[in-house]
Amino acid sequence: MRARFPLLLLIAATPAQAQLCNGNSIPLQPDGRALGHLPYGDAAPGSLVTVPTELAISTCRLRPEAAADLQRLIAAAAGDRAVEGLLYAFSCHRSLAYQQSTFCRTRQSDSGADRAISAAPPGHSEHATGYALDFTVRPADGCPDAEACMAAKPAFRWLVANAPRFGFEMSFPAGNKQGVKWEPWHWRWVGTSATAPGAARARFLFARARRDFAADPAVDPVPVIVPPPVVRTIDPPPADTGKRKKKQRRKDKAER
Numbered sequence: 285m286r287a288r289f290p291l292l293l294l295i296a297a298t299p300a301q302a303q304l305c306n307g308n309s310i311p312l313q314p315d316g317r318a319l320g321h322l323p324y325g326d327a328a329p330g331s332l333v334t335v336p337t338e339l340a341i342s343t344c345r346l347r348p349e350a351a352a353d354l355q356r357l358i359a360a361a362a363g364d365r366a367v368e369g370l371l372y373a374f375s376c377h378r379s380l381a382y383q384q385s386t387f388c389r390t391r392q393s394d395s396g397a398d399r400a401i402s403a404a405p406p407g408h409s410e411h412a413t414g415y416a417l418d419f420t421v422r423p424a425d426g427c428p429d430a431e432a433c434m435a436a437k438p439a440f441r442w443l444v445a446n447a448p449r450f451g452f453e454m455s456f457p458a459g460n461k462q463g464v465k466w467e468p469w470h471w472r473w474v475g476t477s478a479t480a481p482g483a484a485r486a487r488f489l490f491a492r493a494r495r496d497f498a499a500d501p502a503v504d505p506v507p508v509i510v511p512p513p514v515v516r517t518i519d520p521p522p523a524d525t526g527k528r529k530k531k532q533r534r535k536d537k538a539e540r
C-alpha cells in the first residue's frame with residue numbers, strides 16, 4: 285500500500301485531461317496541446333485581485349501586475365478620441381470549472397473541435413493564468429462581445445497600436461499557426477519589459493506560446509533564432525589532370 289503512494293502523487297500532479305462536453309477526454313497532441321490549445325494551470329485564488337468595477341462589464345480578476353497595467357491602458361484609451369468609445373474588460377481569469385462551462389455553453393457539436401476554435405478546453409486556456417483577458421467596447425454598435433466584428437472598430441485599431449506599451453499582446457492573431465481562431469478581443473499580459481514586476485512569471489508561463497506561436501502585435505518580440513547558413517566547401521579543381529595532359533600531348537603531336 286505504501287509503495288502505491290508515490291504513484292498516486294504522480295497521478296494527482298498530472299494535468300487533468302481536457303474533457304469534451306459529453307465527458308470523454310480529448311486526446312492530447314504529441315506536443316501536449318488539446319485541439320490546438322497549450323496547457324495552462326489555474327492561478328491560485330489568492331494570487332488574483334479584482335479590477336475596479338468601472339473598468340469591467342462583469343467581475344474581472346487578474347494578477348495584480350496585469351490589473352495595474354490594464355487600469356493604465358483603459359485610462360489612456362478613455363483619454364484618446366481615436367478609440368471612439370470606451371474599452372472594458374469583459375472576461376478575465378476563468379477557473380477550470382468556469383472554463384468547462386464556457387467551452388460547453390455554445391455549440392453542442394460532438395467533436396468539440398468547433399468549440400475549441402473559439403474557446404479553449406478546460407486546462408488549456410490562457411484565462412486560467414490570471415494574465416489574459418478579453419476586451420470589449422461600448423457602445424457595442426451591434427457588434428456582440430467576442431466576435432470578429434470587433435476588428436473593424438477604431439478601439440481595436442487603438443489596441444493594436446497601443447496595447448504593447450502597457451504590456452499586452454494579442455495571443456491569437458489572424459492566420460496563427462496554432463490553429464486557434466483569430467481573437468482580436470483576447471490579449472495576454474507579459475509586462476512592458478522582461479524586468480517589469482511580475483513579467484518574469486508571466487513570460488515563463490507563456491514561453492512556449494511566445495516561442496512557437498508568436499503574438500501579433502507582440503511585446504518585446506521573442507527573437508527568431510535563424511540557423512546559421514550551411515557553408516558548403518567546394519573542392520578546388522585539381523591542378524592538372526591526366527585528361528589535360530593527354531590533350532596537350534595530342535596538340536604537341538599535331539604541331540610537329
Ligand SMILES: [Zn+2]
Nearest residue numbers: 411417418470
Ligand atoms: Zn479570451
